[in-house]
Amino acid sequence: MSDGYVWFEGIPFPSMGYKPEVLREARESFALKDEDVLILTYPKSGTNWLIEIVCLVYSKGDPKWIQSVPILKRSPWVEVEYGYNLLKDKEGPRLITSHLPIQLIPKSLFNSKAKVIYLIRNPRDVLTSGYFFFGASAFAKKPQSMEEYFGWFIKGNVPYGSWFDHTRGWMSIRGKENFLILSYEELKRDTRSIVEMISQFLGKKLEPEELNSVLKNSSFQVMKENNMSNFSLLRGQFLDKNGILLRKGITGDWKNHFTVAQAEAFDRIFQEKMADLPRELFPWE
Numbered sequence: 001m002s003d004g005y006v007w008f009e010g011i012p013f014p015s016m017g018y019k020p021e022v023l024r025e026a027r028e029s030f031a032l033k034d035e036d037v038l039i040l041t042y043p044k045s046g047t048n049w050l051i052e053i054v055c056l057v058y059s060k061g062d063p064k065w066i067q068s069v070p071i072l073k074r075s076p077w078v079e080v081e082y083g084y085n086l087l088k089d090k091e092g093p094r095l096i097t098s099h100l101p102i103q104l105i106p107k108s109l110f111n112s113k114a115k116v117i118y119l120i121r122n123p124r125d126v127l128t129s130g131y132f133f134f135g136a137s138a139f140a141k142k143p144q145s146m147e148e149y150f151g152w153f154i155k156g157n158v159p160y161g162s163w164f165d166h167t168r169g170w171m172s173i174r175g176k177e178n179f180l181i182l183s184y185e186e187l188k189r190d191t192r193s194i195v196e197m198i199s200q201f202l203g204k205k206l207e208p209e210e211l212n213s214v215l216k217n218s219s220f221q222v223m224k225e226n227n228m229s230n231f232s233l234l235r236g237q238f239l240d241k242n243g244i245l246l247r248k249g250i251t252g253d254w255k256n257h258f259t260v261a262q263a264e265a266f267d268r269i270f271q272e273k274m275a276d277l278p279r280e281l282f283p284w285e
């Protein structure tokens with residue numbers, strides 16, 4: 001289809017860096033190892049923040065790694081051709097990132113003890129973040145207005161498809177021992193406690209000063225200035241000059257961009273699609 005996406009199994013993917021044959025091979029043949037860590041999110045949920053935190057937990061707060069190696073190399077995206085090629089021959093424990101829905105994730109995940117962290121975010125803020133980010137990208141369809149993007153998001157006609165399907169899919173394996181669910185909202189509210197939870201889950205105990213350094217170096221301001229993490233390396237080819245990864249970094253920005261009618265419509269759709277899941281899985285107002 002020539003609508004600005006690469007389609008695979010009914011899901012639209014960005015038009016640069018993705019190939020059906022790589023997506024297929026990743027699902028069928030990529031071997032997850034028990035010592036791997038998989039960072040899973042729907043796009044615009046705080047993926048890169050979580051990667052930065054996990055990298056810093058692994059380096060015990062030492063910022064040398066995050067300051068010298070681009071984030072896309074530290075925890076490559078398994079479904080992207082570039083990331084897949086980096087990962088498949090990599091030795092030792094790997095940090096792996098993915099936005100894939102559950103039905104497209106490497107099948108080997110389900111027979112491995114790899115640790116998985118799934119980060120969820122209020123879909124209203126995901127929508128808002130995506131509106132600005134994809135609107136300034138060269139790899140996704142550019143919306144003319146928030147109204148237009150709102151319609152695409154509700155239909156799942158955005159990179160990686162429907163937020164609702166994605167979230168329902170991954171939530172279906174909640175409770176598995178190697179699966180930690182976090183939210184952007186809790187991470188914002190009490191970063192210290194959630195980072196401690198992450199380090200415990202990963203079996204990496206941090207001394208108090210190491211924890212302080214993780215918090216400082218993964219903060220919005222420090223990350224925004226770190227050219228290895230802020231996607232400035234993607235400007236030109238993938239992003240135009242308004243393409244900013246670290247845009248606002250707050251919760252509830254949707255309130256500045258949705259009309260009253262959009263807010264009401266979103267509530268209705270959320271209710272229709274997610275009402276049977278426990279409310280505590282969605283820790284936002």
Ligand code: PPS
Nearest residue numbers: 043044045046047048049129219220246247248249
């Ligand atoms: S992507 O392109 O899908 O990988 O984007 P992703 O990293 O998932 O999400 C981008 C949003 O995460 C915010 N962000 C942060 N918030 C708080 N603290 C830190 N350190 C941080 N790093 C990234 C980023 O600002 C995007 O949200 P918005 O709402 O657009 O600001």
